[in-house]
Amino acid sequence: MKNRFLFIICFLLFSVGCAAKQLIQGNASATPAQTFTFPVGTFLRDDATGSYFAAASAAGANEFSVARYMPGLSLGTFFFSLTPQTVVLNGQANTASPLYNQGISLISPVPGNHVAVVTTASPSSLFYIDELSGLNLLSLPSLFDAANAPTAGIMRLLSPFSDQVFAAVLGNGESSFGVGNSGIAVVIVQSSELQATDSSGNETKKTVRSLAQVNVAGGSLNTSNAAPFNVNSTPVFISQAVASMGTIIDLHWSSVLRRLYIAYDVVSAASPTAGARSVAVATLSGATATQSATLTIYPIAPDAVFTQGDLDEIIGGIGSSVAVTAYKVRTMRTSTSLDYLIVVGGNGNLAATQSNVYALPLTNLVLPNGQYVNGASDATLQGTLADVTIAPVDDFTPTNTIPTINLFGNRRFGTPATSSSGIYTTTDSAAQVGGAPVPAGPVNSIIVNGDTVFVTVTAPNADYQSGIYYSQAIFDNTGVIIAWTNWAPACGFYGSVFFSGYDSRSGSFVIGTGASSSAVNTFYQLGWGSGSNPGLNDLVVFLNGAFAQPNSGIQFLRSYNPLYSGILDIGVLVALGLNQVTLLETGITVNSVLQPLTGGYTANQITYSQGAITSAIPASTQAITFQNGTLATLGPLQAAEFATNLVPLRADTNPDQAWLFVGGVNGLAVLSDDSGNGWSPVTGLSTGFAGLVPGMNFKPIGNYQFVRALMADNAYLYVLTDTTFDKIDLNNSYFGANPMLAVVTLATGLNAPPLVINSQVPRLIDMVVSNKCAILATSSGILCNGPCTDVSMATSAQDMNWQVLSVASNFLTTTQFYPITFSGNPQDLSEGGGVLYVLNGYQGTDRSFLNRYAVQDTLSADMTSSTVTPMPDLITATVFGYVGNFGSYRATTATDGSIFLSGRNKKPNIDVALYSGFIGSAPLPLAISTYNQISSILRNGSSGSWMVAGDFGVQVNE
Numbered sequence: 001m002k003n004r005f006l007f008i009i010c011f012l013l014f015s016v017g018c019a020a021k022q023l024i025q026g027n028a029s030a031t032p033a034q035t036f037t038f039p040v041g042t043f044l045r046d047d048a049t050g051s052y053f054a055a056a057s058a059a060g061a062n063e064f065s066v067a068r069y070m071p072g073l074s075l076g077t078f079f080f081s082l083t084p085q086t087v088v089l090n091g092q093a094n095t096a097s098p099l100y101n102q103g104i105s106l107i108s109p110v111p112g113n114h115v116a117v118v119t120t121a122s123p124s125s126l127f128y129i130d131e132l133s134g135l136n137l138l139s140l141p142s143l144f145d146a147a148n149a150p151t152a153g154i155m156r157l158l159s160p161f162s163d164q165v166f167a168a169v170l171g172n173g174e175s176s177f178g179v180g181n182s183g184i185a186v187v188i189v190q191s192s193e194l195q196a197t198d199s200s201g202n203e204t205k206k207t208v209r210s211l212a213q214v215n216v217a218g219g220s221l222n223t224s225n226a227a228p229f230n231v232n233s234t235p236v237f238i239s240q241a242v243a244s245m246g247t248i249i250d251l252h253w254s255s256v257l258r259r260l261y262i263a264y265d266v267v268s269a270a271s272p273t274a275g276a277r278s279v280a281v282a283t284l285s286g287a288t289a290t291q292s293a294t295l296t297i298y299p300i301a302p303d304a305v306f307t308q309g310d311l312d313e314i315i316g317g318i319g320s321s322v323a324v325t326a327y328k329v330r331t332m333r334t335s336t337s338l339d340y341l342i343v344v345g346g347n348g349n350l351a352a353t354q355s356n357v358y359a360l361p362l363t364n365l366v367l368p369n370g371q372y373v374n375g376a377s378d379a380t381l382q383g384t385l386a387d388v389t390i391a392p393v394d395d396f397t398p399t400n401t402i403p404t405i406n407l408f409g410n411r412r413f414g415t416p417a418t419s420s421s422g423i424y425t426t427t428d429s430a431a432q433v434g435g436a437p438v439p440a441g442p443v444n445s446i447i448v449n450g451d452t453v454f455v456t457v458t459a460p461n462a463d464y465q466s467g468i469y470y471s472q473a474i475f476d477n478t479g480v481i482i483a484w485t486n487w488a489p490a491c492g493f494y495g496s497v498f499f500s501g502y503d504s505r506s507g508s509f510v511i512g513t514g515a516s517s518s519a520v521n522t523f524y525q526l527g528w529g530s531g532s533n534p535g536l537n538d539l540v541v542f543l544n545g546a547f548a549q550p551n552s553g554i555q556f557l558r559s560y561n562p563l564y565s566g567i568l569d570i571g572v573l574v575a576l577g578l579n580q581v582t583l584l585e586t587g588i589t590v591n592s593v594l595q596p597l598t599g600g601y602t603a604n605q606i607t608y609s610q611g612a613i614t615s616a617i618p619a620s621t622q623a624i625t626f627q628n629g630t631l632a633t634l635g636p637l638q639a640a641e642f643a644t645n646l647v648p649l650r651a652d653t654n655p656d657q658a659w660l661f662v663g664g665v666n667g668l669a670v671l672s673d674d675s676g677n678g679w680s681p682v683t684g685l686s687t688g689f690a691g692l693v694p695g696m697n698f699k700p701i702g703n704y705q706f707v708r709a710l711m712a713d714n715a716y717l718y719v720l721t722d723t724t725f726d727k728i729d730l731n732n733s734y735f736g737a738n739p740m741l742a743v744v745t746l747a748t749g750l751n752a753p754p755l756v757i758n759s760q761v762p763r764l765i766d767m768v769v770s771n772k773c774a775i776l777a778t779s780s781g782i783l784c785n786g787p788c789t790d791v792s793m794a795t796s797a798q799d800m801n802w803q804v805l806s807v808a809s810n811f812l813t814t815t816q817f818y819p820i821t822f823s824g825n826p827q828d829l830s831e832g833g834g835v836l837y838v839l840n841g842y843q844g845t846d847r848s849f850l851n852r853y854a855v856q857d858t859l860s861a862d863m864t865s866s867t868v869t870p871m872p873d874l875i876t877a878t879v880f881g882y883v884g885n886f887g888s889y890r891a892t893t894a895t896d897g898s899i900f901l902s903g904r905n906k907k908p909n910i911d912v913a914l915y916s917g918f919i920g921s922a923p924l925p926l927a928i929s930t931y932n933q934i935s936s937i938l939r940n941g942s943s944g945s946w947m948v949a950g951d952f953g954v955q956v957n958e
Contacts, residue, residue: 020529021493021958023522024510025078026054027064035079036064036521043499043512043520046109052501052510053115054079054523055104062101066117066129069510069523071503077525082115082134089137091208097137099127108157108165116157116165116187123153126167126187128211138189140211145171146183146228148215158260160253163189166260168249169226177264178236178245183226184262184282184295186216215292216284227282227295229262235299236266238275238306238318243267246325248350254331257339257364259283259383262297263326265350268319275306275318278326278345281383300341301385305417311347312425314358315385323349330448332359335883335897336479336872337411338392339364341385342433342453344443346426354442357433357453359473359481360424361386364412368397373414386413387422388430391478396877408874408881411479429832430480434471434487435822439593440464449504451897454490456500458517463593465489466496468509468944472897474820474835477854477869482833483822489944490896492958493526494534494598505916506924507899507946507957528914528926528948531956534598536945539584542601543575544953546625549931551578553951555638557936562589564825565712566642566658566679568686571596571942574660575949576637581626581662581698587942588687596943597622612697619688626671630698635665638935643712644681645730656681658691659735661717662698663707668719669698676736701739702728711769713827714792718774720767723749725776727791746791746800747776747783766817768836770829772858773867774800775836777814781807782838782853784868806870808851808880812842816892824941830858830867837883839893839902848890849882850900850918887919894937903934903948914948928952 026035041057052069067079083102089095103120110116115129128138142150149172156168165187171180190212193205217225232241246265253260260282268276282297300315308318317324325345332340339362346353363386365378372378393414396406417423424431433453444458451473460466470490474483491500491509498520499512508527514520530544531537547554556576562569571587571594584601587594604622608614611629631637644658659678660671672678673695684691706722717728725747732742749763766777774791776783785791786801794800818837821828829836834855841848852871856864875881883900890902899916906912912931913923928934931952938947946957 020527021532021535022077022525022527024069024525025076026067026523027061027081030521034521035523036061038064038521039514039518040499040512040520042104042107043501044107044109045501045510048109048111049113050503051109053107053109054512055107055117056102057518058103058120059101065099065102065104066107066115066134068132071510071525079523080132082129084134087135087137090139090210098122098125098139099129099137106154106157108159110159110162110165112162114159114163116159118154118157124151126154126165126211128165128189130189130209138209138211140187140213143167143169143185143187143213144224144226145169146181146217146226147172148223148225149181151185151226156249156251158251158253160255166251166253168251168262171230176245176247177249178230178266180230181228182230183228184216184260184297185213185226186284186293186295187211187213216295217292218294219292221292223292227297229280229297233280233297235280235297236277238268238277238303238316240269240271240274242274242276243269243321246350248325248327250327250329252329252331254339254383256333257331257362257383261329261331261341261383263329263343263345265323265325265327265345268317268322270321272320273308273318274320275303275308275316276322276324277301277316278324279315279329279341279343283379283382296380298380299384301417301423304419305385305423307420310420310425312427313420313423314346314360314426314431315343317347322347325350325353327354328443328446330446331362332448332451332453332473334473334475334479334481335451336475338413338479338481339383340481342446342448344446344455355437356426357438357443357446357455357471358424358426358431359433359484360431361388361413361480363414363416364410365414368395368409381416385417385423387415387417388424389422390415392480394872394874394877405876407876411872429483433484434469435484436487438469438487440467440469440487444498445500447500447502449502449898454500454502454898456497458496458498463591463595465595467491467493468497468500470896472820474822474833475854475871476833476856477866477871479872485820485822485824488824488939488941489596491526492532492535492596492940492943492945492956493524494532494596499523502898504898507901507916526958528924528955528957531945532958535958536598536940536943536956538599538601539573539586540954540956542605542623543582543584546582547575547577547580547953549951551580552636553577553931553953554949555636555935556640557938557947557949557954558640559586559938559941560642561824561941562594564642565827566644566660566681566685568681568684570685570687572685573940574640576640576662578636579628579632579634581631581637581640583624583689585622585687585689586940594942596940613692613694616694617689617692619690621688624689624692626698630669630700631662633700634662634667634669637662637664639663639707639710641710641712641717643717643730645715646681647715647731657730658684659730661710663704663710663719665706667700668702668704668707669700670735670739671696671698672735673697674737676734676739678735699735699737699739701735702741702743708765709767711767711826713769713771716792718767718769720764720776722763725764725767725774727794744795746774746794746797747802748797749778765814768817768819768826768829770827770834770855770858771831772863773830773855775805775817775868777817777838779813781805781811782814785863787862787864789863803865805853805868806880808849808870808873808882811851812840812847812849814838814840815848818893818895820897830855832857832859835871836868837893837895839890841886841889843889846889848886848888848902850884850886850893851882884918886915890915892934892937896939901937901946901948903937903950905933906931912950926955928955
């Protein structure tokens with residue numbers, strides 16, 4: 001076994017992701033459709049190595065009681081067994097393994113390729129797999145509680161450091177955590193040298209490794225006390241000891257703050273002045289020659305922060321028998337360099353709070369030089385709740401070469417909260433991850449990666465899917481989170497999801513599924529390819545056949561969700577190419593819940609060859625293709641938009657109408673009947689594309705060329721060409737047989753002053769319009785309408801008072817905008833605030849950078865000089881940098897906050913490729929190298945799958 005394992009390791013070739021969804025193989029007796037013949041009860045990812053660990057929930061797994069999967073292994077996709085029948089146990093060779101064929105209750109990957117393990121048969125014992133093969137095993141017969149007595153059981157493991165394990169332990173003789181002498185234990189792996197004699201009689205030294213529990217309660221070096229943590233612990237109670245602590249215990253280590261977070265559920269004493277906290281913080285001090293190490297556990301916030309009767313303070317509350325729950329706890333280090341506590345739970349018991357996810361700012365009181373700001377007194381304030389009313393602090397460090405220049409070192413919340421006015425409550429948008437409780441149902445597990453929170457829902461609410469959902473942070477111009485994107489699907493897996501793991505290098509998930517939560521035995525590696533069945537495979541096959549490379553493939557691909565302008569209750573995907581428009585129904589709404597479709601496109605499609613609907617559309621239709629007719633005169637199509645003349649909160653006498661507009665190299669067209677009618681936005685578009693009727697056809701409007709982007713907002717259609725930015729009033733335009741437009745030009749290329757050396761002829765490239773705000777990307781910089789102006793009210797370019805936005809020192813020509821909004825719709829960028837990612841680059845120097853701007857609300861506020869400002873991605877106090885340097889030119893980009901995808905088009909001796917990350921990243925494994933361009937990167941709004949389109953057609957990640 002060991003030789004086989006070492007041989008395989010020698011041939012490891014790691015890549016990012018895999019070609020498509022693959023079943024991960026397990027034990028040999030499993031069927032072709034499953035991974036294991038036994039149920040898995042625990043599944044974790046080791047973020048340090050990217051490996052995944054699965055553990056059997058009961059006896060019967062033999063050598064697969066603990067197993068490891070390493071993505072990207074060139075020899076296949078499978079789990080290695082880690083529990084052979086015979087091992088070296090605590091230095092004794094040829095010993096029967098205590099892990100072989102055992103049920104496993106807890107595992108924790110340990111940096112350095114080790115695994116800490118607890119079995120169901122020996123809940124008080126700790127085992128430590130000390131090498132990848134599993135052949136070397138260490139053990140402790142029992143851990144000890146806070147009174148140095150054998151624990152009744154280990155409840156949770158966490159191993160953030162090499163050769164060190166935190167363990168939440170029960171008190172001796174206890175069955176519940178939080179009573180008696182329960183606490184947090186620390187186990188280390190210690191090495192010692194022994195004298196030995198080799199086969200030739202020569203004396204040698206042998207290194208022996210062993211487990212030891214150290215006393216972290218302070219005092220003697222000769223005991224093994226856990227740090228006490230129970231109903232009487234000061235970090236838990238307010239005013240008096242809590243009535244009870246429940247069955248929940250979760251541990252998390254922040255590598256940035258260097259703090260341990262302990263989460264639990266708790267009920268306060270039966271007194272109106274009693275209270276409780278559901279999260280505590282801990283720091284571990286080193287031992288001395290005479291004193292043991294100390295795990296100091298302290299409150300997440302002082303008593304004064306919580307107000308009697310205010311049961312909305314998320315991780316604490318004061319009142320008689322108040323329940324507070326922290327089911328899961330993680331920390332987030334944002335891309336703006338600030339620290340947050342991410343907690344599942346809130347004020348109430350688990351059943352009432354398991355769908356709630358909150359983000360709370362945390363203090364970082366450590367300077368770039370590693371010293372506390374105020375000295376040792378900061379040790380028990382580090383990592384506590386920060387005062388949300390005080391702006392973060394930027395730290396700068398001097399350079400060695402130019403002493404007068406101080407480089408950006410860190411950003412941090414520097415003031416601990418001391419009163420209720422300084423903390424978020426359940427109603428604050430900055431604290432509500434997803435903007436609301438997870439609608440799909442209670443959260444089973446959580447992953448925090450980058451600026452994004454992923455949750456797994458195992459037991460969904462009615463009409464929802466079991467699956468993975470995500471929300472991305474939205475920042476202001478100081479880097480502080482002000483809101484979150486709405487919960488949206490993140491993973492195109494169609495079935496029950498019980499376990500999940502995520503690799504941000506590829507945007508791919510590993511999924512654990514089965515017949516029930518107690519019968520999880522099948523694991524899949526998702527990845528890039530032609531999709532799954534059920535899944536998007538039929539959609540991919542259909543699109544790749546409809547948009548072949550000889551006709552330049554797909555030039556534009558965009559996903560629209562229900563309630564988007566003109567769409568009622570379906571998800572829609574719009575694909576554009578040469579002389580062709582295709583609409584695909586990606587999801588249908590059932591009881592206000594969008595459910596993804598997983599096939600039927602090839603069988604349920606209809607084509608209209610003259611750009612006109614000449615027959616009734618069958619109700620079962622899932623794809624409509626328009627070809628030729630007016631479309632043949634527009635050349636390659638590269639922009640589409642649904643638009644309506646319906647204006648909320650504004651009365652008008654016009655019938656409510658919605659239309660589809662498309663634009664290309666040679667003009668702009670609208671889908672309408674010969675009387676100018678589209679469809680009613682109140683009743684369509686709906687299932688089977690209800691609303692589209694015979695007599696509708698694409699007809700040219702205006703006198704446009706080189707249409708680059710279309711956007712609808714507030715009953716206006718905004719049209720961006722290479723040279724003009726126009727606003728078309730949909731209530732005063734006619735889209736019949738002889739169209740007439742009520743249009744004003746709000747900018748021309750000449751409005752773009754030369755800012756950068758590569759701007760020879762000013763031209764317009766991209767736009768975003770939201771409420772009063774309009775932002776234009778030009779070859780000469782970025783323009784925004786000025787203070788007290790309103791794009792929806794403007795009648796001329798002069799009314800816009802265009803201002804040039806400040807740009808970073810690295811800034812080149814803007815090539816794409818990528819807005820992040822609460823709804824996912826770009827029109828909402830300035831509704832409550834949003835973030836605008838800006839891709840800029842120059843092919844001549846083969847460079848691209850990603851920058852970003854914070855956009856403030858203009859729905860209830862006027863435009864000001866600070867409505868759109870650069871995000872604080874600083875180089876120095878006055879010089880702005882970038883989010884990332886791609887290292888070479890990129891044509892398009894997309895992000896969900898955890899992954900930054902970018903497309904590079906073909907150049908001489910350089911293949912077209914999709915990348916994840918910034919400079920130094922490798923291409924993702926898409927079979928597109930023989931093609932020429934990537935036109936679009938997006939998430940499918942119905943399924944959550946990433947999609948990438950170009951002249952090769954489309955590929956997806958699921």
